[in-house]
Amino acid sequence: MNVAVQEMSCRAGCGACCIAPSISSTIPDMPDGKPEGVPCVQLDAQMRCKIFGEATRPAVCGSLRASAQMCGMNEDVVQTREFALHYLNELELLTK
Template identity: 45%
Template sequence: MQCRAGCGACCVAPSIVTPFWGMPRGKPAGVACVHLTPERLCALFGDPRRPDVCSAFQADIAVCGDSRAAALANLEQLEILSRPD
């Protein structure tokens, strides 16, 4: 599956615990990355400063669903389920 243009759910829902360019404290879950453009695209796509976790993410129907709302809900649920006890 190709990323849904204008979605950006993966740039909002998950947390990123490691520091990266532009976000030296990482990114909390539910907060848009500072590199998410108004068109909901990644301004660091293809840039070596892009976090490894973002570069490794592959859009998949099981995660992204059939809409941005579904992707946000699925990613939020995965974030909750992956929290340490």
């Protein structure tokens, strides 16, 4: 089954994908990766990745892209950052 995923731009001030998932790859200033539910140290005060586009950014971070399914946006409903956190927490639980 092939499910279409609608990519989109990140929601300003969200940062859910830098908080909810665990990351086993080395991250600058987090040599052992990041546990689930812990904000990445590379997340700035505006909830943006400080190493976006840099070679030091883990590949897994680059592969996790904003989508309507994950971020909770479609033509009819605009969800919140909390929706994205919940969605990503559920994925984390399902992939343990």
